[in-house]
Amino acid sequence: METLMELAATLGPRHCLTASDDIAPYAVDWRGQWKGMPAAVLRPGTTEEVAATLRACAAAGLAVVPAGGRTGLCGGAVVPANGPPSVILSLERMNRIRDVDARDFSLVAEAGCIVQNVQQAAAAVDRLFPLSWGAQGSAMVGGALSTNAGGIRTLRWGNARDLVLGLEVVLPDGRVLNDLRRVRKDNSGYALRHLFLGGEGTLGVITAAALRLVPALKRVETAFVAVPSPEAALNLFSRVMGSGAEVIAFELIIGTCMEIMSRNAVGIRIPLPLGSPWYVMVELAAAHPSVPLREMLEDTLAAGAEAEEVLDAAIADNEAQRAMIWRIREDWPDSGRREAPCINTDTSVPVSAVPTFCARVEAVLAERWPEGRLIAIGHAGDGNIHVSLMAPTGTPYEAWSARARDAEAIVNAIAVELGGSFSAEHGIGQSKRHAMVTHKDGVALDLMRAIKAVIDPRGMMNPGKMLP
Amino acid sequence: METLMELAATLGPRHCLTASDDIAPYAVDWRGQWKGMPAAVLRPGTTEEVAATLRACAAAGLAVVPAGGRTGLCGGAVVPANGPPSVILSLERMNRIRDVDARDFSLVAEAGCIVQNVQQAAAAVDRLFPLSWGAQGSAMVGGALSTNAGGIRTLRWGNARDLVLGLEVVLPDGRVLNDLRRVRKDNSGYALRHLFLGGEGTLGVITAAALRLVPALKRVETAFVAVPSPEAALNLFSRVMGSGAEVIAFELIIGTCMEIMSRNAVGIRIPLPLGSPWYVMVELAAAHPSVPLREMLEDTLAAGAEAEEVLDAAIADNEAQRAMIWRIREDWPDSGRREAPCINTDTSVPVSAVPTFCARVEAVLAERWPEGRLIAIGHAGDGNIHVSLMAPTGTPYEAWSARARDAEAIVNAIAVELGGSFSAEHGIGQSKRHAMVTHKDGVALDLMRAIKAVIDPRGMMNPGKMLP
Numbered sequence: 001m002e003t004l005m006e007l008a009a010t011l012g013p014r015h016c017l018t019a020s021d022d023i024a025p026y027a028v029d030w031r032g033q034w035k036g037m038p039a040a041v042l043r044p045g046t047t048e049e050v051a052a053t054l055r056a057c058a059a060a061g062l063a064v065v066p067a068g069g070r071t072g073l074c075g076g077a078v079v080p081a082n083g084p085p086s087v088i089l090s091l092e093r094m095n096r097i098r099d100v101d102a103r104d105f106s107l108v109a110e111a112g113c114i115v116q117n118v119q120q121a122a123a124a125v126d127r128l129f130p131l132s133w134g135a136q137g138s139a140m141v142g143g144a145l146s147t148n149a150g151g152i153r154t155l156r157w158g159n160a161r162d163l164v165l166g167l168e169v170v171l172p173d174g175r176v177l178n179d180l181r182r183v184r185k186d187n188s189g190y191a192l193r194h195l196f197l198g199g200e201g202t203l204g205v206i207t208a209a210a211l212r213l214v215p216a217l218k219r220v221e222t223a224f225v226a227v228p229s230p231e232a233a234l235n236l237f238s239r240v241m242g243s244g245a246e247v248i249a250f251e252l253i254i255g256t257c258m259e260i261m262s263r264n265a266v267g268i269r270i271p272l273p274l275g276s277p278w279y280v281m282v283e284l285a286a287a288h289p290s291v292p293l294r295e296m297l298e299d300t301l302a303a304g305a306e307a308e309e310v311l312d313a314a315i316a317d318n319e320a321q322r323a324m325i326w327r328i329r330e331d332w333p334d335s336g337r338r339e340a341p342c343i344n345t346d347t348s349v350p351v352s353a354v355p356t357f358c359a360r361v362e363a364v365l366a367e368r369w370p371e372g373r374l375i376a377i378g379h380a381g382d383g384n385i386h387v388s389l390m391a392p393t394g395t396p397y398e399a400w401s402a403r404a405r406d407a408e409a410i411v412n413a414i415a416v417e418l419g420g421s422f423s424a425e426h427g428i429g430q431s432k433r434h435a436m437v438t439h440k441d442g443v444a445l446d447l448m449r450a451i452k453a454v455i456d457p458r459g460m461m462n463p464g465k466m467l468p
Numbered sequence: 469m470e471t472l473m474e475l476a477a478t479l480g481p482r483h484c485l486t487a488s489d490d491i492a493p494y495a496v497d498w499r500g501q502w503k504g505m506p507a508a509v510l511r512p513g514t515t516e517e518v519a520a521t522l523r524a525c526a527a528a529g530l531a532v533v534p535a536g537g538r539t540g541l542c543g544g545a546v547v548p549a550n551g552p553p554s555v556i557l558s559l560e561r562m563n564r565i566r567d568v569d570a571r572d573f574s575l576v577a578e579a580g581c582i583v584q585n586v587q588q589a590a591a592a593v594d595r596l597f598p599l600s601w602g603a604q605g606s607a608m609v610g611g612a613l614s615t616n617a618g619g620i621r622t623l624r625w626g627n628a629r630d631l632v633l634g635l636e637v638v639l640p641d642g643r644v645l646n647d648l649r650r651v652r653k654d655n656s657g658y659a660l661r662h663l664f665l666g667g668e669g670t671l672g673v674i675t676a677a678a679l680r681l682v683p684a685l686k687r688v689e690t691a692f693v694a695v696p697s698p699e700a701a702l703n704l705f706s707r708v709m710g711s712g713a714e715v716i717a718f719e720l721i722i723g724t725c726m727e728i729m730s731r732n733a734v735g736i737r738i739p740l741p742l743g744s745p746w747y748v749m750v751e752l753a754a755a756h757p758s759v760p761l762r763e764m765l766e767d768t769l770a771a772g773a774e775a776e777e778v779l780d781a782a783i784a785d786n787e788a789q790r791a792m793i794w795r796i797r798e799d800w801p802d803s804g805r806r807e808a809p810c811i812n813t814d815t816s817v818p819v820s821a822v823p824t825f826c827a828r829v830e831a832v833l834a835e836r837w838p839e840g841r842l843i844a845i846g847h848a849g850d851g852n853i854h855v856s857l858m859a860p861t862g863t864p865y866e867a868w869s870a871r872a873r874d875a876e877a878i879v880n881a882i883a884v885e886l887g888g889s890f891s892a893e894h895g896i897g898q899s900k901r902h903a904m905v906t907h908k909d910g911v912a913l914d915l916m917r918a919i920k921a922v923i924d925p926r927g928m929m930n931p932g933k934m935l936p
Contacts (some may be wrong), residue, residue: 104819143788159655189908189934191629195658244686288711290758290759439656443644443655
């Protein structure tokens with residue numbers, strides 16, 4: 001194809017992959033759920049090369065699927081199965097940290113920087129880049145921003161969106177929107193960057209971002225807590241938030257998860273006895289070493305025990321114990337996968353509705369699928385509970401998927417009814433487009449389509465994703 | 469006019485004002501700089517009435533200028549002098565706080581709620597609504613959000629935009645975008661609300677918002693500090709941010725301001741001797757009473773004194789002294805106005821560029837207008853320095869405006885050259901449309917116009933504002 005030969009000349013032949021062996025890794029997502037073959041994988045190394053690539057693809061009528069670390073859960077970075085001829089535009093070579101400024105609490109990173117590398121570059125100047133989740137060692141900045149990634153610290157510092165000061169974006173026609181400023185305040189017109197943040201590459205390609213840093217943490221205290229119920233967890237959450245301590249994480253995990261993990265996880269030590277119906281992980285932090293964080297945590301947990309919100313608690317005594325608590329949280333997806341297939345969701349509700357949500361979901365799923373197991377694990381402090389319905393051990397994925405498929409729609413409907421979302425932090429991609437039809441406000445959908453039509457009139461950017 | 473008679477029937481005759489005495493207060497901004505006569509002032513009381521009003525105006529070809537507390541500085545809520553026939557749509561009657569939820573750290577307020585009333589409603593449940601600036605006793609939520617208001621605490625909690633969980637917006641055709649949810653995480657499509665936040669009413673009318681609350685502050689320490697230079701102020705800022713204390717405000721004020729205030733302000737006591745070239749106000753806070761905030765502040769200021777960043781400092785010993793420090797900050801606009809006319813700006817630069825910005829501005833203005841006085845007062849912690857060029861005492865406004873008009877463009881150009889903005893927190897309105905032509909990125913302007921054209925195709929929403 002002529003366009004690809006031209007692009008091979010522009011990018012260099014090593015960065016215009018067309019051999020099927022070279023393309024294969026890009027033709028499937030990491031969970032193996034989404035598959036689609038691109039015509040080529042293009043790996044531009046600069047913003048100008050991204051612009052040239054988009055111009056060439058536009059001229060040739062090739063659709064463009066932007067990709068980064070490809071750790072997403074919704075099939076957003078894979079060519080859709082029945083889509084138009086498409087290329088994968090991988091940002092992996094744009095991996096420079098262009099600037100770090102400790103006085104400005106800012107860092108400018110290209111889209112292909114691995115999130116963990118950004119964290120480390122910030123730490124090297126005594127600053128914290130707070131975005132953090134399990135896949136941070138592979139996930140890249142461009143994907144994190146395009147999906148408005150969440151994670152374990154959004155309670156304190158917000159989603160990816162909240163950590164962006166400025167963006168550089170290549171539009172579908174190859175023009176560059178240069179808003180890569182480090183300035184904290186700018187009220188000169190519409191906040192265009194928020195269309196691309198969380199836009200899942202359907203409006204353009206994020207090539208770089210000015211990111212916000214915060215003061216490094218000097219003290220952290222982490223507890224693993226057994227609680228009798230989601231209601232008790234909510235009361236404990238109110239207590240710890242009301243205490244005035246800086247709460248950076250508050251995770252809720254159903255007891256079933258811990259039992260499965262105790263069987264399946266390798267090298268995990270669970271710091272409390274099994275048997276509690278629910279567990280909580282709470283982490284407090286302070287940027288000043290003189291804040292009496294340990295006492296704050298102990299006092300709050302003691303008061304929680306007195307109020308029967310806390311059954312048992314273990315506070316990490318050192319960094320190794322703290323890391324172990326977080327390993328429990330992060331190892332869940334692997335432990336779960338080793339146990340049995342799941343129907344997964346990514347729901348959120350207002351924090352105060354978490355107990356009602358858990359109770360209603362449990363009742364409905366138990367009645368319809370008594371053989372299934374309720375999994376609930378999530379960021380309770382911001383209302384984002386991932387509910388899954390797990391198959392009995394030994395059930396093949398296809399069988400469970402056929403039998404329990406409706407569970408997703410049922411859980412989504414309960415979340416939306418309680419004022420929540422069917423797509424809290426993972427995005428829509430291919431996996432939740434059908435839910436957009438059911439649950440998204442019609443006026444919002446109309447506006448989304450109108451905006452898509454003016455920025456990408458020929459629908460070349462990541463077709464088959466997000467918009468139903 | 470038939471449409472107005474219909475609207476009088478819909479809204480009630482008391483809420484469709486057409487008598488010139490009734491209209492007069494809405495025909496001019498509070499500084500008397502922007503004037504324009506509407507055909508009527510409409511005061512709907514519900515979202516449905518706002519929708520009916522917009523439908524009726526669209527049918528009649530009447531442009532709509534939304535208005536709230538009308539404390540803006542850019543003429544955004546006034547009918548433009550040579551604009552099309554327009555009505556003022558005042559949100560003042562939509563002043564209900566619909567919901568306060570301490571557990572969710574959320575509050576749902578209608579657009580006509582006065583910002584200070586929202587602060588008080590939050591305080592009543594031991595929460596803080598952190599948005600705060602001089603006009604908060606008159607400014608309303610709808611205006612604060614439509615202009616993405618800043619203020620004295622954006623360093624810690626961001627602009628208005630950052631405090632919004634969900635929005636209710638009436639579109640130009642009367643449809644209602646209902647995104648008034650209190651959920652903290654929702655990645656289901658484009659972040660539409662960010663178009664209306666800071667959109668200055670050019671895309672629709674914000675009728676209500678779900679707002680984010682934070683834990684109430686249990687301790688606050690405030691200091692008034694004399695510093696030798698903006699460079700010293702920046703070093704002190706790095707020191708206090710690096711100390712790990714929670715810094716909620718860091719304001720920079722040129723000595724000239726203090727001298728003028730010592731002559732013109734009534735009932736102000738300045739806690740340090742006059743004569744320092746620059747002053748800083750710094751405020752630390754903690755939500756937990758056991759944080760040793762006073763010691764943190766004293767230690768930081770002592771280290772700053774040793775490093776010659778601090779010439780002298782006064783820490784407020786009680787709430788009265790603290791209030792006095794903030795009165796100095798907030799009284800400046802009045803004291804300044806009593807002194808002489810000014811050419812004002814609303815510039816921001818990256819924090820690290822504040823000293824360079826101040827030095828370059830001072831040199832250029834002093835050379836061109838040796839008779840003028842440099843005023844610089846602003847939120848140095850987020851790089852937002854308001855520079856003004858003040859006339860010699862006794863100069864009439866018109867004369868100074870004619871002679872020194874260019875000062876604005878010169879200061880704006882320096883800010884933009886240093887990676888900053890010519891419109892940091894006040895918005896564009898009518899007053900900075902010309903600067904949009906000069907300084908706004910062309911691609912960004914194209915995108916803004918395209919979005920405006922699809923959401924408000926007939927250009928009926930707040931014409932003559934923001935878009936050049």
